[in-house]
Amino acid sequence: MGPNRPHSRNPPPPVRTWSAGSLDMPLRQEVHLSRPDALLNQKRRSVVGNLVRRDSAATIDSDWGGGSPRDSGPTITKWEHLQLVPDLLRSISKYGVGPPNKIQQRALPFLLNGADIIAQAPPTQERIAAYVIPAIHIALTSLAVKPQNRGPIVLIISTTVDQATQAQRMIRDLGGAIGVRSALGVGTGGDVQQEIRLLQQSVPHILCGTPQKLHSLLTVPNGLPSNEIRFLVLDEVDQLIARNLHEFVFNIVKLLPSSRPVPPTDSSGSPPNAGNGSGFASSTRRFPPLVHSTNPNDSPGAQAAVIKRQTALFSNTVPQDVLNLANSIQLRDPVRVLVRRDGNVTSSEAQKGGPGSGLKQFYLYLAFTAAGGRLDNNGASGAGLGIIGSGRTNQNAAETAQAKEWKLDALSDLFDDVEIGQTIVHVGSLATLDAVVYKLASRGLEAIPLHTEMNSGAKMAAFHKFRGNNSIMMKQQPVSRVLVVFDVQIKSSDVFQVPLVINYDLPKIVEEYSHRVSPAISTNYSRPGVVVNFVTATGGDVEMLRSIECFYK
Incomplete structure:
Protein backbone atom coordinates (compact mmCIF):
# COMPACT_ATOMS: atom_id res chain seq x y z
CA MET A 1 0.00 0.00 0.00
CA GLY A 2 2.81 2.41 -0.82
CA PRO A 3 2.97 5.64 -2.83
CA ASN A 4 4.14 3.77 -5.92
CA ARG A 5 0.74 2.15 -6.56
CA PRO A 6 -0.13 2.75 -10.25
CA HIS A 7 -3.47 4.46 -9.51
CA SER A 8 -4.52 8.07 -9.79
CA ARG A 9 -5.65 7.94 -6.16
CA ASN A 10 -4.57 5.68 -3.35
CA PRO A 11 -7.35 3.29 -2.29
CA PRO A 12 -7.82 2.60 1.40
CA PRO A 13 -5.87 -0.33 2.82
CA PRO A 14 -7.76 -3.60 2.42
CA VAL A 15 -9.79 -4.86 5.34
CA ARG A 16 -8.10 -7.68 7.24
CA THR A 17 -10.20 -10.80 7.18
CA TRP A 18 -8.24 -13.34 9.21
CA SER A 19 -9.13 -15.35 12.31
CA ALA A 20 -7.08 -18.29 13.43
CA GLY A 21 -9.82 -20.41 14.95
CA SER A 22 -9.98 -22.96 12.12
CA LEU A 23 -6.34 -23.97 11.84
CA ASP A 24 -5.86 -25.44 15.32
CA MET A 25 -2.40 -23.88 15.55
CA PRO A 26 -0.60 -21.77 18.16
CA LEU A 27 -1.66 -18.14 17.82
CA ARG A 28 0.75 -15.23 17.78
CA GLN A 29 -0.02 -13.05 20.78
CA GLU A 30 1.60 -9.82 19.71
CA VAL A 31 1.58 -7.71 16.56
CA HIS A 32 4.85 -7.22 14.66
CA LEU A 33 6.26 -3.78 15.38
CA SER A 34 7.61 -3.65 11.85
CA ARG A 35 4.13 -3.38 10.33
CA PRO A 36 3.35 0.00 8.72
CA ASP A 37 1.39 2.46 10.85
CA ALA A 38 -1.51 2.41 8.42
CA LEU A 39 -1.89 -1.31 8.97
CA LEU A 40 -1.36 -1.11 12.71
CA ASN A 41 -4.20 1.38 12.96
CA GLN A 42 -6.44 -0.67 10.70
CA LYS A 43 -8.93 -2.79 12.64
CA ARG A 44 -7.96 -6.36 11.85
CA ARG A 45 -10.44 -9.16 11.40
CA SER A 46 -9.26 -12.63 10.78
CA VAL A 47 -8.75 -14.38 7.39
CA VAL A 48 -8.28 -17.85 8.64
CA GLY A 49 -12.01 -17.79 9.36
CA ASN A 50 -12.50 -17.74 5.58
CA LEU A 51 -10.56 -20.96 5.15
CA VAL A 52 -12.88 -23.69 3.94
CA ARG A 53 -12.25 -27.19 5.28
CA ARG A 54 -12.44 -29.97 2.70
CA ASP A 55 -12.78 -33.09 4.85
CA SER A 56 -16.01 -32.64 6.79
CA ALA A 57 -19.00 -34.93 6.74
CA ALA A 58 -22.20 -33.98 4.92
CA THR A 59 -24.20 -31.32 6.71
CA ILE A 60 -26.91 -28.78 6.24
CA ASP A 61 -25.00 -25.56 6.87
CA SER A 62 -27.68 -23.34 8.40
CA ASP A 63 -25.37 -20.34 8.84
CA TRP A 64 -24.22 -20.28 5.26
CA GLY A 65 -24.58 -17.18 3.08
CA GLY A 66 -28.18 -16.13 3.59
CA GLY A 67 -31.77 -17.26 3.80
CA SER A 68 -33.24 -19.03 6.78
CA PRO A 69 -32.09 -22.32 8.32
CA ARG A 70 -34.40 -25.28 7.96
CA ASP A 71 -34.67 -28.68 9.52
CA SER A 72 -33.16 -31.35 7.31
CA GLY A 73 -36.05 -33.67 8.16
CA PRO A 74 -35.90 -37.46 8.37
CA THR A 75 -32.97 -39.31 6.88
CA ILE A 76 -33.70 -40.63 3.39
CA THR A 77 -32.28 -44.11 2.92
CA LYS A 78 -34.64 -45.41 0.20
CA TRP A 79 -36.21 -43.84 -2.86
CA GLU A 80 -39.58 -44.97 -1.54
CA HIS A 81 -39.18 -42.46 1.30
CA LEU A 82 -39.55 -39.66 -1.26
CA GLN A 83 -42.91 -38.68 -2.72
CA LEU A 84 -41.88 -39.46 -6.30
CA VAL A 85 -44.25 -40.23 -9.16
CA PRO A 86 -44.80 -44.03 -9.17
CA ASP A 87 -43.62 -44.37 -12.77
CA LEU A 88 -40.35 -42.66 -11.83
CA LEU A 89 -39.88 -44.94 -8.82
CA ARG A 90 -40.27 -47.99 -11.02
CA SER A 91 -37.83 -46.54 -13.56
CA ILE A 92 -35.23 -45.89 -10.84
CA SER A 93 -35.58 -49.49 -9.66
CA LYS A 94 -35.36 -50.85 -13.20
CA TYR A 95 -32.36 -48.68 -14.06
CA GLY A 96 -30.50 -50.06 -11.03
CA VAL A 97 -29.84 -46.77 -9.25
CA GLY A 98 -28.33 -47.42 -5.83
CA PRO A 99 -29.78 -46.06 -2.60
CA PRO A 100 -29.71 -42.26 -2.20
CA ASN A 101 -26.27 -40.94 -1.34
CA LYS A 102 -25.48 -37.86 0.76
CA ILE A 103 -26.22 -35.12 -1.76
CA GLN A 104 -29.42 -36.87 -2.86
CA GLN A 105 -30.55 -37.41 0.74
CA ARG A 106 -30.01 -33.74 1.53
CA ALA A 107 -31.19 -32.02 -1.63
CA LEU A 108 -34.14 -34.06 -2.92
CA PRO A 109 -36.59 -33.48 -0.04
CA PHE A 110 -36.26 -29.73 -0.49
CA LEU A 111 -36.40 -29.84 -4.29
CA LEU A 112 -39.49 -32.06 -4.28
CA ASN A 113 -41.15 -29.61 -1.87
CA GLY A 114 -40.56 -26.76 -4.32
CA ALA A 115 -37.74 -24.99 -2.46
CA ASP A 116 -34.86 -23.17 -4.12
CA ILE A 117 -31.46 -24.51 -3.10
CA ILE A 118 -27.75 -23.73 -3.32
CA ALA A 119 -25.91 -27.04 -3.09
CA GLN A 120 -22.17 -27.51 -2.68
CA ALA A 121 -21.06 -31.02 -3.56
CA PRO A 122 -18.35 -32.80 -5.57
CA PRO A 123 -19.07 -33.09 -9.34
CA THR A 124 -20.12 -36.73 -9.56
CA GLN A 125 -22.81 -38.82 -11.22
CA GLU A 126 -24.66 -38.75 -7.90
CA ARG A 127 -24.76 -34.96 -7.97
CA ILE A 128 -26.19 -35.04 -11.50
CA ALA A 129 -28.85 -37.51 -10.33
CA ALA A 130 -29.69 -35.11 -7.47
CA TYR A 131 -31.20 -32.68 -9.98
CA VAL A 132 -32.12 -35.06 -12.82
CA ILE A 133 -34.56 -37.07 -10.67
CA PRO A 134 -36.44 -33.95 -9.45
CA ALA A 135 -36.42 -32.65 -13.03
CA ILE A 136 -38.16 -35.79 -14.29
CA HIS A 137 -40.59 -35.69 -11.37
CA ILE A 138 -41.51 -32.04 -12.07
CA ALA A 139 -41.93 -32.76 -15.78
CA LEU A 140 -44.26 -35.70 -15.08
CA THR A 141 -46.39 -33.80 -12.56
CA SER A 142 -46.71 -30.87 -14.97
CA LEU A 143 -47.76 -33.15 -17.81
CA ALA A 144 -50.40 -34.72 -15.56
CA VAL A 145 -52.04 -31.29 -15.27
CA LYS A 146 -51.32 -30.06 -18.80
CA PRO A 147 -50.57 -32.90 -21.25
CA GLN A 148 -49.28 -30.64 -24.03
CA ASN A 149 -46.33 -28.28 -23.72
CA ARG A 150 -45.27 -25.57 -26.16
CA GLY A 151 -41.79 -25.31 -24.70
CA PRO A 152 -39.47 -26.96 -22.18
CA ILE A 153 -40.70 -27.49 -18.64
CA VAL A 154 -37.22 -27.94 -17.17
CA LEU A 155 -34.03 -26.19 -18.21
CA ILE A 156 -30.65 -27.58 -17.10
CA ILE A 157 -27.62 -25.38 -17.78
CA SER A 158 -24.23 -27.05 -17.38
CA THR A 159 -20.89 -25.30 -17.79
CA THR A 160 -19.24 -28.11 -19.76
CA VAL A 161 -20.37 -30.28 -22.62
CA ASP A 162 -19.47 -33.40 -20.63
CA GLN A 163 -21.73 -32.53 -17.69
CA ALA A 164 -24.62 -31.57 -19.98
CA THR A 165 -24.23 -34.80 -21.96
CA GLN A 166 -24.21 -36.92 -18.79
CA ALA A 167 -27.35 -35.19 -17.52
CA GLN A 168 -29.25 -35.67 -20.80
CA ARG A 169 -28.18 -39.32 -21.02
CA MET A 170 -29.43 -39.97 -17.48
CA ILE A 171 -32.76 -38.26 -18.28
CA ARG A 172 -33.09 -40.40 -21.40
CA ASP A 173 -32.39 -43.60 -19.49
CA LEU A 174 -34.64 -42.83 -16.51
CA GLY A 175 -37.38 -40.83 -18.19
CA GLY A 176 -37.48 -41.94 -21.80
CA ALA A 177 -39.45 -45.12 -21.15
CA ILE A 178 -42.08 -43.25 -19.09
CA GLY A 179 -42.78 -40.54 -21.64
CA VAL A 180 -40.32 -37.78 -20.76
CA ARG A 181 -38.67 -36.27 -23.82
CA SER A 182 -35.27 -34.61 -23.50
CA ALA A 183 -32.89 -32.80 -25.82
CA LEU A 184 -29.25 -31.70 -25.71
CA GLY A 185 -27.98 -28.33 -26.91
CA VAL A 186 -24.21 -27.86 -26.78
CA GLY A 187 -21.49 -26.13 -28.77
CA THR A 188 -21.26 -22.65 -30.24
CA GLY A 189 -21.73 -23.23 -33.98
CA GLY A 190 -24.21 -24.95 -36.25
CA ASP A 191 -27.46 -23.87 -37.87
CA VAL A 192 -29.51 -22.64 -34.92
CA GLN A 193 -32.71 -22.20 -36.94
CA GLN A 194 -32.48 -25.79 -38.20
CA GLU A 195 -31.93 -27.02 -34.63
CA ILE A 196 -34.99 -25.07 -33.47
CA ARG A 197 -37.15 -26.54 -36.25
CA LEU A 198 -36.12 -30.04 -35.19
CA LEU A 199 -36.88 -29.30 -31.55
CA GLN A 200 -40.27 -27.83 -32.42
CA GLN A 201 -41.25 -31.04 -34.20
CA SER A 202 -41.01 -32.88 -30.87
CA VAL A 203 -40.84 -30.30 -28.11
CA PRO A 204 -38.66 -31.64 -25.27
CA HIS A 205 -39.93 -31.62 -21.72
CA ILE A 206 -36.38 -31.22 -20.39
CA LEU A 207 -33.72 -29.26 -22.25
CA CYS A 208 -30.07 -29.68 -21.24
CA GLY A 209 -27.11 -27.80 -22.60
CA THR A 210 -24.32 -25.26 -22.26
CA PRO A 211 -24.97 -21.54 -21.76
CA GLN A 212 -24.04 -20.33 -25.25
CA LYS A 213 -26.16 -22.84 -27.15
CA LEU A 214 -29.19 -22.55 -24.87
CA HIS A 215 -28.96 -18.77 -25.12
CA SER A 216 -29.14 -19.06 -28.91
CA LEU A 217 -32.06 -21.50 -28.85
CA LEU A 218 -34.15 -19.35 -26.50
CA THR A 219 -33.36 -15.80 -27.59
CA VAL A 220 -33.23 -15.85 -31.41
CA PRO A 221 -36.40 -14.84 -33.30
CA ASN A 222 -38.91 -17.71 -33.40
CA GLY A 223 -36.81 -19.59 -30.85
CA LEU A 224 -38.08 -22.03 -28.27
CA PRO A 225 -40.70 -20.59 -25.87
CA SER A 226 -39.51 -20.32 -22.28
CA ASN A 227 -42.70 -19.26 -20.52
CA GLU A 228 -43.49 -22.82 -19.33
CA ILE A 229 -40.16 -23.47 -17.61
CA ARG A 230 -40.91 -24.37 -14.00
CA PHE A 231 -37.52 -25.69 -12.91
CA LEU A 232 -34.13 -24.14 -13.65
CA VAL A 233 -30.88 -25.94 -12.77
CA LEU A 234 -27.45 -24.31 -12.92
CA ASP A 235 -24.63 -26.83 -12.55
CA GLU A 236 -20.93 -26.05 -11.90
CA VAL A 237 -21.78 -22.45 -11.06
CA ASP A 238 -18.28 -21.61 -9.83
CA GLN A 239 -16.85 -22.66 -13.19
CA LEU A 240 -19.62 -20.85 -15.04
CA ILE A 241 -18.58 -17.58 -13.37
CA ALA A 242 -14.85 -18.22 -13.73
CA ARG A 243 -15.30 -18.74 -17.49
CA ASN A 244 -17.34 -15.56 -17.92
CA LEU A 245 -20.49 -17.42 -19.00
CA HIS A 246 -22.84 -15.79 -16.51
CA GLU A 247 -24.01 -13.13 -18.99
CA PHE A 248 -25.60 -15.86 -21.14
CA VAL A 249 -27.37 -17.15 -18.04
CA PHE A 250 -28.67 -13.70 -17.10
CA ASN A 251 -30.12 -13.17 -20.55
CA ILE A 252 -31.83 -16.56 -20.38
CA VAL A 253 -33.21 -16.04 -16.88
CA LYS A 254 -34.73 -12.71 -17.88
CA LEU A 255 -37.03 -14.62 -20.24
CA LEU A 256 -38.11 -17.20 -17.67
CA PRO A 257 -41.05 -16.94 -15.29
CA SER A 258 -40.14 -15.02 -12.16
CA SER A 259 -39.43 -16.98 -9.00
CA ARG A 260 -40.72 -14.18 -6.76
CA PRO A 261 -42.22 -10.69 -7.09
CA VAL A 262 -39.69 -8.20 -8.44
CA PRO A 263 -39.00 -5.59 -5.72
CA PRO A 264 -39.85 -1.95 -6.47
CA THR A 265 -37.02 0.26 -7.60
CA ASP A 266 -36.06 3.72 -6.44
CA SER A 267 -35.36 6.71 -8.66
CA SER A 268 -31.93 5.33 -9.54
CA GLY A 269 -33.42 2.07 -10.83
CA SER A 270 -32.00 0.00 -7.98
CA PRO A 271 -34.08 -1.88 -5.42
CA PRO A 272 -34.28 0.01 -2.12
CA ASN A 273 -31.96 -1.38 0.55
CA ALA A 274 -30.46 -3.73 -2.04
CA GLY A 275 -28.36 -6.40 -0.43
CA ASN A 276 -29.71 -5.99 3.06
CA GLY A 277 -31.18 -9.05 4.64
CA SER A 278 -30.42 -11.56 1.92
CA GLY A 279 -26.86 -12.18 2.98
CA PHE A 280 -25.76 -12.43 -0.65
CA ALA A 281 -25.45 -8.99 -2.18
CA SER A 282 -22.45 -6.78 -1.68
CA SER A 283 -21.94 -3.07 -2.12
CA THR A 284 -19.93 -3.92 -5.21
CA ARG A 285 -22.57 -5.27 -7.57
CA ARG A 286 -20.64 -7.81 -9.59
CA PHE A 287 -23.97 -8.94 -11.08
CA PRO A 288 -26.69 -6.40 -11.97
CA PRO A 289 -30.25 -6.61 -10.61
CA LEU A 290 -32.37 -8.93 -12.74
CA VAL A 291 -35.24 -7.31 -14.66
CA HIS A 292 -37.48 -9.84 -16.36
CA SER A 293 -38.12 -9.24 -20.04
CA THR A 294 -40.99 -10.29 -22.24
CA ASN A 295 -40.07 -13.27 -24.37
CA PRO A 296 -40.76 -12.26 -27.99
CA ASN A 297 -41.48 -15.91 -28.80
CA ASP A 298 -44.35 -16.17 -26.30
CA SER A 299 -47.95 -15.59 -27.27
CA PRO A 300 -49.94 -12.89 -25.38
CA GLY A 301 -51.97 -15.57 -23.61
CA ALA A 302 -48.86 -17.41 -22.56
CA GLN A 303 -47.30 -14.20 -21.27
CA ALA A 304 -50.28 -13.69 -19.00
CA ALA A 305 -49.94 -17.15 -17.46
CA VAL A 306 -48.50 -17.13 -13.94
CA ILE A 307 -45.84 -19.80 -13.39
CA LYS A 308 -43.48 -19.75 -10.46
CA ARG A 309 -39.93 -20.78 -11.27
CA GLN A 310 -37.99 -23.07 -8.95
CA THR A 311 -34.20 -22.79 -9.10
CA ALA A 312 -31.38 -25.09 -8.00
CA LEU A 313 -27.71 -24.09 -8.03
CA PHE A 314 -25.03 -26.79 -7.79
CA SER A 315 -21.37 -25.95 -7.36
CA ASN A 316 -18.17 -27.61 -6.25
CA THR A 317 -17.07 -24.48 -4.38
CA VAL A 318 -19.22 -21.62 -3.15
CA PRO A 319 -17.24 -18.36 -3.07
CA GLN A 320 -18.99 -15.01 -2.68
CA ASP A 321 -19.45 -14.71 -6.47
CA VAL A 322 -21.76 -17.73 -6.45
CA LEU A 323 -23.84 -16.26 -3.64
CA ASN A 324 -24.05 -12.92 -5.43
CA LEU A 325 -25.24 -14.66 -8.60
CA ALA A 326 -27.90 -16.52 -6.61
CA ASN A 327 -29.15 -13.22 -5.25
CA SER A 328 -29.12 -11.60 -8.70
CA ILE A 329 -31.36 -14.27 -10.26
CA GLN A 330 -33.78 -13.91 -7.34
CA LEU A 331 -33.79 -17.23 -5.53
CA ARG A 332 -36.62 -17.53 -3.00
CA ASP A 333 -35.26 -18.00 0.52
CA PRO A 334 -32.80 -20.65 -0.71
CA VAL A 335 -31.83 -23.65 1.37
CA ARG A 336 -28.07 -24.15 1.65
CA VAL A 337 -27.10 -27.79 1.19
CA LEU A 338 -23.45 -28.44 1.97
CA VAL A 339 -21.99 -31.87 1.25
CA ARG A 340 -18.24 -32.12 1.69
CA ARG A 341 -15.85 -34.91 0.93
CA ASP A 342 -14.99 -37.37 3.68
CA GLY A 343 -11.43 -37.73 2.43
CA ASN A 344 -11.85 -41.54 2.60
CA VAL A 345 -11.68 -41.33 6.40
CA THR A 346 -14.43 -42.64 8.64
CA SER A 347 -15.50 -40.64 11.66
CA SER A 348 -14.20 -43.34 14.00
CA GLU A 349 -10.78 -43.21 12.34
CA ALA A 350 -10.70 -39.45 12.72
CA GLN A 351 -11.62 -39.67 16.38
CA LYS A 352 -8.96 -42.29 17.05
CA GLY A 353 -6.28 -40.27 15.25
CA GLY A 354 -5.63 -42.90 12.59
CA PRO A 355 -3.47 -42.42 9.49
CA GLY A 356 -6.22 -40.56 7.65
CA SER A 357 -6.28 -37.85 10.31
CA GLY A 358 -2.68 -36.86 9.63
CA LEU A 359 -3.62 -33.93 7.38
CA LYS A 360 -6.07 -31.04 7.48
CA GLN A 361 -6.66 -29.30 4.16
CA PHE A 362 -8.22 -25.90 3.53
CA TYR A 363 -8.62 -23.46 0.70
CA LEU A 364 -8.76 -19.67 0.91
CA TYR A 365 -10.71 -17.96 -1.88
CA LEU A 366 -9.26 -14.51 -2.62
CA ALA A 367 -11.46 -11.87 -4.27
CA PHE A 368 -10.36 -8.30 -4.97
CA THR A 369 -12.32 -5.26 -6.13
CA ALA A 370 -10.96 -3.25 -9.02
CA ALA A 371 -11.01 0.28 -7.68
CA GLY A 372 -11.38 0.60 -4.00
CA GLY A 373 -10.53 -2.24 -1.68
CA ARG A 374 -10.70 -5.93 -1.02
CA LEU A 375 -13.82 -7.95 -0.33
CA ASP A 376 -14.27 -8.78 3.31
CA ASN A 377 -16.06 -11.71 4.92
CA ASN A 378 -19.50 -10.52 3.84
CA GLY A 379 -18.53 -9.49 0.34
CA ALA A 380 -18.64 -5.79 1.22
CA SER A 381 -15.98 -3.45 -0.05
CA GLY A 382 -15.35 0.08 -1.05
CA ALA A 383 -16.46 1.39 -4.41
CA GLY A 384 -15.41 -1.10 -7.05
CA LEU A 385 -15.95 -1.74 -10.71
CA GLY A 386 -15.63 -5.49 -10.67
CA ILE A 387 -13.65 -8.37 -9.25
CA ILE A 388 -9.97 -8.78 -9.92
CA GLY A 389 -9.37 -12.46 -10.38
CA SER A 390 -12.89 -13.24 -11.53
CA GLY A 391 -12.09 -14.29 -15.08
CA ARG A 392 -12.65 -10.84 -16.57
CA THR A 393 -10.54 -10.38 -19.66
CA ASN A 394 -10.40 -6.58 -19.57
CA GLN A 395 -8.46 -6.11 -16.34
CA ASN A 396 -5.52 -3.78 -16.79
CA ALA A 397 -1.95 -3.97 -15.60
CA ALA A 398 -2.68 -1.78 -12.56
CA GLU A 399 -5.45 -4.12 -11.41
CA THR A 400 -3.20 -7.14 -11.88
CA ALA A 401 -0.41 -5.52 -9.88
CA GLN A 402 -2.85 -4.59 -7.12
CA ALA A 403 -4.21 -8.13 -6.93
CA LYS A 404 -0.69 -9.56 -6.63
CA GLU A 405 0.16 -7.12 -3.85
CA TRP A 406 -2.94 -8.00 -1.86
CA LYS A 407 -2.30 -11.70 -2.29
CA LEU A 408 1.10 -11.10 -0.70
CA ASP A 409 -0.64 -9.20 2.10
CA ALA A 410 -2.93 -12.18 2.70
CA LEU A 411 0.10 -14.48 3.02
CA SER A 412 1.89 -12.21 5.47
CA ASP A 413 -1.32 -11.75 7.49
CA ILE A 424 6.83 -24.51 3.33
CA VAL A 425 5.35 -22.14 0.75
CA HIS A 426 5.04 -23.34 -2.87
CA VAL A 427 4.96 -20.71 -5.62
CA GLY A 428 4.50 -20.89 -9.38
CA SER A 429 7.36 -18.79 -10.76
CA LEU A 430 10.77 -17.35 -9.92
CA ALA A 431 9.36 -13.82 -9.96
CA THR A 432 6.73 -14.82 -7.39
CA LEU A 433 9.41 -16.56 -5.30
CA ASP A 434 11.44 -13.35 -5.14
CA ALA A 435 8.36 -11.31 -4.19
CA VAL A 436 7.31 -13.75 -1.46
CA VAL A 437 10.82 -13.97 0.02
CA TYR A 438 11.11 -10.18 0.13
CA LYS A 439 7.65 -9.75 1.67
CA LEU A 440 8.17 -12.32 4.40
CA ALA A 441 11.67 -11.12 5.20
CA SER A 442 10.29 -7.59 5.64
CA ARG A 443 7.94 -9.01 8.29
CA GLY A 444 10.79 -10.45 10.33
CA LEU A 445 10.50 -14.04 9.08
CA GLU A 446 13.50 -16.06 7.92
CA ALA A 447 12.51 -16.71 4.29
CA ILE A 448 14.73 -19.28 2.55
CA PRO A 449 14.48 -19.56 -1.27
CA LEU A 450 14.67 -22.95 -2.99
CA HIS A 451 14.25 -23.23 -6.74
CA THR A 452 15.15 -25.42 -9.67
CA GLU A 453 17.98 -23.19 -10.96
CA MET A 454 20.05 -23.66 -7.79
CA ASN A 455 22.86 -26.21 -7.91
CA SER A 456 22.82 -29.23 -5.62
CA GLY A 457 25.12 -27.61 -3.08
CA ALA A 458 22.93 -24.53 -2.77
CA LYS A 459 19.83 -26.71 -2.40
CA MET A 460 21.43 -28.75 0.38
CA ALA A 461 22.46 -25.53 2.13
CA ALA A 462 18.86 -24.27 1.92
CA PHE A 463 17.55 -27.50 3.45
CA HIS A 464 20.20 -27.39 6.19
CA LYS A 465 19.30 -23.79 7.04
CA PHE A 466 15.59 -24.67 7.12
CA ARG A 467 16.14 -27.70 9.39
CA GLY A 468 18.71 -26.06 11.68
CA ASN A 469 18.10 -25.19 15.33
CA ASN A 470 17.36 -21.63 16.27
CA SER A 471 20.35 -19.65 17.33
CA ILE A 472 21.05 -19.55 21.05
CA MET A 473 21.76 -15.85 20.58
CA MET A 474 18.03 -15.23 20.13
CA LYS A 475 16.72 -13.60 23.29
CA GLN A 476 13.11 -13.52 22.12
CA GLN A 477 10.98 -16.29 20.68
CA PRO A 478 12.54 -18.51 17.97
CA VAL A 479 12.56 -17.19 14.43
CA SER A 480 9.93 -18.69 12.15
CA ARG A 481 11.56 -20.26 9.11
CA VAL A 482 9.75 -20.32 5.78
CA LEU A 483 11.06 -22.39 2.87
CA VAL A 484 9.80 -20.74 -0.33
CA VAL A 485 9.88 -23.36 -3.09
CA PHE A 486 9.58 -23.20 -6.86
CA ASP A 487 9.67 -26.35 -8.99
CA VAL A 488 11.61 -28.52 -6.53
CA GLN A 489 10.19 -31.81 -5.25
CA ILE A 490 10.85 -32.16 -1.53
CA LYS A 491 11.52 -35.68 -0.28
CA SER A 492 10.75 -36.95 3.19
CA SER A 493 14.48 -37.28 3.82
CA ASP A 494 15.02 -33.58 3.06
CA VAL A 495 12.85 -32.21 5.89
CA PHE A 496 11.19 -33.45 9.06
CA GLN A 497 7.45 -33.19 9.54
CA VAL A 498 6.42 -29.61 8.72
CA PRO A 499 3.30 -28.34 10.52
CA LEU A 500 2.14 -26.01 7.72
CA VAL A 501 2.35 -26.18 3.92
CA ILE A 502 0.94 -23.31 1.85
CA ASN A 503 0.20 -23.63 -1.86
CA TYR A 504 0.50 -19.92 -2.64
CA ASP A 505 0.09 -20.95 -6.29
CA LEU A 506 -1.72 -24.21 -7.01
CA PRO A 507 0.19 -26.90 -8.90
CA LYS A 508 -0.24 -27.21 -12.65
CA ILE A 509 -0.89 -30.96 -12.51
CA VAL A 510 -2.88 -32.84 -9.89
CA GLU A 511 -0.17 -35.45 -9.23
CA GLU A 512 2.16 -32.72 -7.98
CA TYR A 513 -0.22 -31.90 -5.14
CA SER A 514 0.58 -35.09 -3.21
CA HIS A 515 4.32 -34.38 -3.41
CA ARG A 516 3.82 -30.86 -2.11
CA VAL A 517 1.70 -31.79 0.91
CA SER A 518 3.55 -34.96 1.94
CA PRO A 519 5.94 -33.12 4.36
CA ALA A 520 2.88 -32.02 6.40
CA ILE A 521 1.36 -35.47 6.85
CA SER A 522 1.48 -36.63 10.47
CA THR A 523 2.74 -40.20 10.71
CA ASN A 524 1.89 -40.64 14.39
CA TYR A 525 -0.74 -39.54 16.87
CA SER A 526 0.55 -36.00 17.12
CA ARG A 527 -1.26 -32.90 15.86
CA PRO A 528 -2.17 -33.21 12.14
CA GLY A 529 -0.32 -31.13 9.60
CA VAL A 530 -2.17 -28.31 7.86
CA VAL A 531 -2.32 -27.43 4.15
CA VAL A 532 -3.70 -24.06 2.98
CA ASN A 533 -4.40 -23.55 -0.73
CA PHE A 534 -4.73 -19.99 -2.08
CA VAL A 535 -7.42 -19.92 -4.77
CA THR A 536 -8.40 -17.12 -7.15
CA ALA A 537 -10.82 -17.34 -10.06
CA THR A 538 -8.16 -16.63 -12.68
CA GLY A 539 -5.53 -18.92 -14.09
CA GLY A 540 -7.69 -22.01 -13.70
CA ASP A 541 -7.41 -22.12 -9.89
CA VAL A 542 -11.05 -23.11 -9.31
CA GLU A 543 -10.89 -25.83 -11.96
CA MET A 544 -7.58 -27.13 -10.57
CA LEU A 545 -9.00 -27.25 -7.04
CA ARG A 546 -11.94 -29.26 -8.32
CA SER A 547 -9.61 -31.59 -10.23
CA ILE A 548 -7.51 -32.15 -7.10
CA GLU A 549 -10.61 -33.00 -5.07
CA CYS A 550 -11.85 -35.43 -7.71
CA PHE A 551 -8.44 -37.06 -8.22
CA TYR A 552 -7.75 -37.66 -4.51
CA LYS A 553 -11.42 -38.22 -3.59
Missing part, protein backbone atom coordinates in the same frame (compact mmCIF):
# COMPACT_ATOMS: atom_id res chain seq x y z
CA LEU A 414 -1.49 -15.50 7.95
CA PHE A 415 1.95 -15.49 9.55
CA ASP A 416 0.93 -12.57 11.75
CA ASP A 417 -1.83 -14.72 13.25
CA VAL A 418 -0.21 -18.12 13.74
CA GLU A 419 2.95 -19.09 15.58
CA ILE A 420 4.71 -21.66 13.36
CA GLY A 421 8.36 -22.63 13.59
CA GLN A 422 8.59 -24.13 10.08
CA THR A 423 6.48 -23.56 6.99
